Amino acid sequence: MLRAERELRAGAQQDKESPSILMRREDSSAKGNRPVASAPVPGSPWCVVWTDDDRVFFFNPTMQLSVWERPGDLRNRGDLNRIIEDPPHKRKLEASGDDHSDGSGSEDNSSDQSVKTKRNRTEGHASPEPEEAERGDKAGQTPPPQILLPLEERVTHFRDMLLERGVSAFSTWEKELHKIVFDPRYLLLNSEERKQIFEQFVKTRIKEEYKEKKSKLLLAKEEFRKLLEESKVSPRTTFKEFAEKYGRDQRFRLVQKRKDQEHFFNQFILILKKRDKENRLRLRKMR
Numbered sequence: 001m002l003r004a005e006r007e008l009r010a011g012a013q014q015d016k017e018s019p020s021i022l023m024r025r026e027d028s029s030a031k032g033n034r035p036v037a038s039a040p041v042p043g044s045p046w047c048v049v050w051t052d053d054d055r056v057f058f059f060n061p062t063m064q065l066s067v068w069e070r071p072g073d074l075r076n077r078g079d080l081n082r083i084i085e086d087p088p089h090k091r092k093l094e095a096s097g098d099d100h101s102d103g104s105g106s107e108d109n110s111s112d113q114s115v116k117t118k119r120n121r122t123e124g125h126a127s128p129e130p131e132e133a134e135r136g137d138k139a140g141q142t143p144p145p146q147i148l149l150p151l152e153e154r155v156t157h158f159r160d161m162l163l164e165r166g167v168s169a170f171s172t173w174e175k176e177l178h179k180i181v182f183d184p185r186y187l188l189l190n191s192e193e194r195k196q197i198f199e200q201f202v203k204t205r206i207k208e209e210y211k212e213k214k215s216k217l218l219l220a221k222e223e224f225r226k227l228l229e230e231s232k233v234s235p236r237t238t239f240k241e242f243a244e245k246y247g248r249d250q251r252f253r254l255v256q257k258r259k260d261q262e263h264f265f266n267q268f269i270l271i272l273k274k275r276d277k278e279n280r281l282r283l284r285k286m287r
Contacts, residue, residue: 037089072182154188161185169205220254227251235273
């Protein structure tokens, strides 16, 4: 366990954010870190995976993402230590040893298995509950996960995350970081790739958001005009009078800015005044 911790610390010093925390299948096989068992973390998209050299990493099958460090959304899980402390493959070895041992050797076998089990346990934590142990045993039957998607797919997932998390195109990386840093997809790229994709995303979203706002404003203007027509305002009606009477109407509120509301109202009143003037001129000619 101490050797594993030293290796993890050494790896973290080399690159805190880069793909050193992402583990490819071929890399893990070369180092002897072959996955031998896994167990799902209830209520989360993550699984705990044990390797044949008694190390533990976390795997997200949805994102095909594997990390050595505990993901942010699992840091406050009190049951996670109990899952880690009870590897299903170790439990199977203990059960097998108990079935084939005789009376005289049972105490020695029990002692050996106890020593092996303690290597994987975190100091100061209790043993797992029977229900959790049963869940971990079933999960141990799952095949070793496929780890790390191609770069193009990881970039796509990262872009989707920026969009889903409501990252603003008119903000900065530092100000928007808190929205995405705890999402598992944040770890799909290294530090340089993240900022590069963020800059590309922002440039694209500025144009898209401008079009979206323009489209919403046109729709709101059309609804506002319909309200004006239904209200039967006259050329002498003021904006204040109109706002007091119809200010609670949903169509009035669609135009969010006060200056836009007043601008659309004045445009409509100008049309009414022009129409009223034309009607008077027509009447004079008829006389």
